[in-house]
Amino acid sequence: MKYVWITIMFLFSWTVNAQNPSTDGVEKKDVKIGLVLSGGGAKGLAHIGVLKVIDSLGIQIDYVAGTSMGAIIGSLYASGYSGKDIDSIFEGVDFDKIINDDLPREAKTFYERDNSEKYAVTLPFDKFKLKLPSALSRGQNTLSLLSKLTLHVCDVDDFSKLPIPFFCVATNVETGKAVILDKGSLSQSITASGAFPSLFQPVIIDDQILIDGGVVNNYPIDELRAKGMDIIIGVDVQDDLATRDELKSAPDILLQINNYRTINDMREKAKKTDVYIKPDITDYTVISFSDGEKIIENGMLAAIKKRDALEKIASMQTQKRKAFDPIKPIDSVKINSITIEGNEKYTRAYVLGKLKFKQDEKIKYTSLVEGVNNLAATNNFESVIHQLKPSVGKTGYDLAFILKESPKKTFLKFGVHYDDLYKSAALINLTRKQLLFNNDVVSFDFILGDNTRYNFEYYIDKGFYWSIGLQSRFNQFEKNVPASALLDDENLSNINVNKIDVELNDFTNQFYLQTLFRKDFALTLGAEHKRLKILSETIVAQDSNDEEIIFENSDYLSLYGKLKFDTYDNKYFPNEGIFFDGDFHLYLYSSDFNNNFTEYSIAKATIGYTKSFGKLSANLTTQGGFTIGEDTTPYLNFVLGGYGQNLINNFTSFYGYDFLSIPGDSFVKGVITLDYELFKKHHFNFAANYANVADNIFDTGEWITSPNFSGYALGYAFETFLGPIEAKYSWSPEEKTGIWFFNLGFWF
Helix, strand or coil: CHHHHHHHHHHHHHHHHHHCCEECCEECCCCCEEEEECCCHHHHHHHHHHHHHHHHCCCCCCEEEEECHHHHHHHHHHCCCCHHHHHHHHHCCCHHHHHHCCCCHHHCCHHHHHHHCCCCEEEEEECCEECCCCCCECCHHHHHHHHHHCHHHCCCCEHHHCCCCEEEEEEECCCCCEEEECECCHHHHHHHHCCCCCCECCEEECCEEEEEHHHCCCCCHHHHHCCCCCEEEEECCCCCCCCCCCCCCHHHHHHHHHHHHHHHHHHHHHHCCCEEECCCCCCCCCCCHHHHHHHHHHHHHHHHHCHHHHHHHHHCCCCCCCCCCCCCCCCEEEEEEEEEECCCCCCHHHHHHHHCCCCCEEEEHHHHHHHHHHHHHCCCEEEEEEEEEECCCCCCEEEEEEEEECCCCEEEEEEEEEECCCEEEEEEEEEEECCCCCCEEEEEEEEEECCCEEEEEEEECCCCCCEEEEEEEEEEEEEEEEHHHCCCHHHHHHCCCCEEEEEEEEEEEEEEEEEEEECCEEEEEEEEEEEEEEEECCCCCCCCCCCCEEEEEEEEEEEEEEEEEECCCCCCCCCCEEEEEEEEEEEEEECCCCCCCCCEEEEEEEEEEEEEECCEEEEEEEEEEEEECCCCCHHHCEEECECCCCCCCCEECECCCCCCCEEECEEEEEEEEEEEEEECCEEEEEEEEEEEEECCHHHHCHHHCCCCEEEEEEEEEEEECCEEEEEEEEEECCCCEEEEEEEECCCC
16 A cells, blocks of 8 residues: 555656646756648648648647748748738739739830730840740749748848748759758748749859759758757658659659659658658649649648647647737838949939839838839849848838849840731841940841731830830731722712722831830820822722822821820730820821822820729720811821721721721720630620711711711630730621631730
């Protein structure tokens, strides 16, 4: 009995000591728990599900290590976000924009928008050799997103001082060695760790060229154990080796070869992991971001299977860390100073002009992101690294930019196009930057196909100051057009044809000055020379041996002004925004082929508004134009009909009628377009347009009467890297005939 009591007293004494955090004045330490998260692209979203389970069980992580996507998610967790917070963050991320480096259209100047919405392929061209880009994306959107998410810890240079200590792994592409990133800029470090080769361009940190850490160490468990961790929880989202039935393509085989080392490496590292969690992600790839919800759920299920082991770990932790304060969304920042490094060719004034904000200003955080995007969208910099640091002794931040100017000055660009007016066309472009000045660009389009054309432009970009431009273009096409579009009533009565096969040649040269009121508002003033020639072989002039008749063959000199405002988020399929384009031409001189020229003016404007309602967007557009003075030159008048963009002179599209069908010296037109995105990049649309077109409709009051012309169109479009592929069937009640319109590729 005595021994029984001794045993009971011993057990009681041991239990009391075990529950008492202090023995003889010495604090009893909890076990140290480390968390290691592997890389795996979209499959790494499973880490979020695991974190949510860890949080629900009350496990407190003492150190986090990660690679690639594991580094991104791990850093957010280490900086104070919960698993649930991170789930909410990634729920609102558009991964297509992140991966494709799809900078918002509003970030680009009008000149840059024209370039980005015309060419399908752009390749650097140096010393008469084509070069492929280092990656599909510069990772600018990734860095901007991560910078915002980690702004609350931007003053932490030593990652061991984060709410939870952290480090990540990258690969030095020059040496092939692993690089531990545990100091410096957190957002830049995790961007480097996730710089998947060929997808994201390398990141330079401390003069090291860094790429995805998964190349050499996708599961840094040994490095984490060396931080003094007693127990390590590991999450592995790597692929297993594919079977022979799954190896069906060259990329499959290349991926298999790349996986040999990492999978063999993981077999050894899995044995070193105390709680090894491997979610079922066999049905997903590194780019399956659209399946994020299911991947996160699979992460939760895998962690729940290890619930007993995780609960045991939770029971071993007697010292509970104080919960982190909720991280408040950042709406605005006070910028006290701006420093810029790395700009040699481009001045500080040029950089600040693109940012659209100055120091000693309080701005919305979205304005900061927009400014960085504006700078990146110039494509004059290989990388635009920005970092905010709390100012010393005052409220707000100091903003530092580290720029790397692009050494690529010459580019070859390509595009293809088909439409019902110009027919098939292949575009070859040569672009050269910094030809004469640091901020200039010269571009030459040569268009081969059924109708040979060219477009030359030289532009000196001075931002908000007056920029200078020169443009020259040659445009031609052949088209059967109604005889009424070219002949007056007297001449129409003398011939017995309804349509005339016309060849049009337009040679136009412009010199202009352009200034921006803001990035979406441009005023252009210029002078123009135009040579216009219109001829036909359908009819022959009386008392002439010529095989063709020339309607027009004159040179024109004019002054012009343009005012443009454009906030459309997409040129071809806008969901939001307002558009205004006004143009005024004063024709001062003509060589007067027809001996009937007098000085006159042409004014026209387009106003558009788009609003989205989920997958459905509605666009309302109205257009109008008129002449001022005695209109004796009909060949520059307005002509409606057909479907197209970038139409020259005063040609305007109009559903239900063929190209160049409805002429007049004045017109009003209204269009409503409903576009439904059936699924991503696939559009089903319906449009209705109405117009009054005739001579002097603003004098006669006909512009406010019921429309004389109407048309409707039903279409399907698919967005591709070449540009939209579209088919539209249009019909007009007046014509009582249907017309098909087809388009392939960006308009040029």
